[in-house]
Amino acid sequence: MIKTLRFTLMAVMMLICGAISAQTVVTFTAGTDKSEGATLTKDGITLTLDKGTSTSGLGKLATTEYRLYKGNVLTVSSTIGDITNIEFTCTAKNTAKYGPGCFASQTGYTFEGTVGTWVGSATSVDFTAETAQVRAKTIKVTIGGAAGETKKAAKLAFSEEKVNHEVGTDFTSPTFSWETTATVKFSSDNEAVATVNAEGVIALGTEEGKAVITAESAENDVYAAGTATCTVYVWHYVTYKKATAIESGKKYLIVAQRDGNTYYAMPCKESYKYGYLSTVMKEGTLDELKVESSYDDNFVFAECEDGYSIQDCYGRYLYMDDDPNHKSFQLGTEPVAWEVEASDNGTFSITNNGQFIQFGQGTFTSFGAYATKQDNTVLPMLFKMVEGTTGINNIQTTTAVKNNVMYNIAGQRVNKDYKGLVIMNGKKMMVK
Incomplete structure (x- = not known):
């Protein structure tokens, strides 16, 4: 009887303890x-x-x-x-x-x-x-369960999660810290741009581009698994100067100046089918702009029947559709002619389908196209890329080697359906 009672009490205690610790x-x-x-x-x-x-x-x-x-x-x-x-x-x-x-x-x-x-x-x-x-x-x-049962965080961390490095300037590796007692392993996804040693010290490679440095540690008895990254961008400046006329096949920034500042357009995101062109602002009324080579913000103006086509870095052509209520740009796969006329004040009238490009409608700092001059808008200027500061540099070549990305001969990224002469994996080829 006593033995039976003892086992019964033990069973009850086990059930209670199990209920307390259950999660x-x-x-x-x-x-x-x-x-x-x-x-x-x-x-x-x-x-x-x-x-x-x-x-x-x-x-x-x-x-x-x-x-x-x-x-x-x-x-x-x-x-x-x-x-x-x-x-x-x-x-x-x-x-x-x-x-x-x-x-x-x-x-x-x-x-x-x-x-x-x-x-x-x-x-x-x-x-x-x-x-x-x-x-x-x-x-x-x-x-449920006891508070604090979770394992300690590994706390892997680089002192900087992003490093922007201009070619020709001094490079200092971010510091790395950790708390885990597990071994930390380091890797680079692009050693041509940046490498990392067993202590987490980052060094530059031989090419421009982007490299993601990763630190990882496994779970152990005390610490949870951990990971940390540092993204390194290596680039040079590409120079653009104010143009007074159009040269076919050249790369241009679409620029506006207002209230003592200079704005240049960025292409719409790669996934977009239409949109206004957002801008980057530079202080001052400038005749020359320097843009990091990792940002392909230029547009190629190429002669076509009745004018010039405007192509962005993703190989898409800008045009306006037949709906006059649409003020944003449509993005297509075929060249569309824009009429381009230079003015004595350095601006350009750039027109398609009865609508011409303007900057800054209302309080916005973006480019759209309108049938008439809008309040507070200004006409665009064009800044041409200076020869020798090409947008086809090691950052694009490196990416292409890994991902088979294609570029047209103007240096613009194109999709898999593009036909014509392209650059892929650092080599020219004809796609038919």
Whole structure:
């Protein structure tokens, strides 16, 4: 009887201990777990977004990520027990916009790479997007178990996550720090641009371009696995000077000057099919611009029937469609003629389909095209690339070797459907 009672008590104690240490993990996945408003509940865990709530945050538009705009407060609360761990997997790293480091600091919260982790014991925890927007693909909430059971963060870190280096200037490697006791391994995805040794010291290679340096450590008994990256850009300046006439096949920046500043256009993003041309501002009224070679912001003007075609770095041709309400540029695969006329004041009238390019409608600092002169807009100037500062340099050759990227003879990136003479993997070839 006594023996039976003893085993019964032991069994009860084991069940109690098992219940105390048991953990429940509830994972919210953007695109799968959605709500119509600012509150989302799943398995006893509720996410509540306050201050500046947007339906693109927790609502029905959250197809790929939960968005917490700057100033938003996200409350994670539980009705099934104490929360001991909350993990955000974000779309950017550390303190970069959209990363986990954009949350306000608080006791128990740390971040590394794309992951932010809170450890403690509470039924409700608030997170404030303080320095920038935070975007999370998943939010994982752990209930029960002893608070602090999560392994320590490896805390791998380069002193700089991004290094911009101009050819010909002194280069100093960022420092590397860590806390893990596991071995840290280093690698470069482009050793022609930058290498890294076993201590995390970065050195330049022989070519221009981009290299991502990665540090990784495995999980051990005390520390979680860790990773950190440093992206190195090596470039030179490309010079553009103000032009008074058009030369066919040459590269130009589309430029505007207003209120004592100079603006030059950037091509629309590669995925866009139409859009206005956003700009980069330089202080002063300039006759010469220097642009980093890693940014291919020029446009090729080439003679065609009835005028000149305008082609961007992705091989797309700008044109205006037949809808006069459309002021942004359409982006096509075939050359379209623009009428180009130079004026005595250094500007150009550049017209297609009855609409001519203008800069700065209203308070905007972008280029569009309109049938009549708009309030506050100015006509564009053209700055021609100086010979010898070509956009086809090692950064493009290096990329092409790895990815079979093609460029036309003007140095512009083209898609796989392009026909004609191209440069790929550093060699000229004819695509038919």
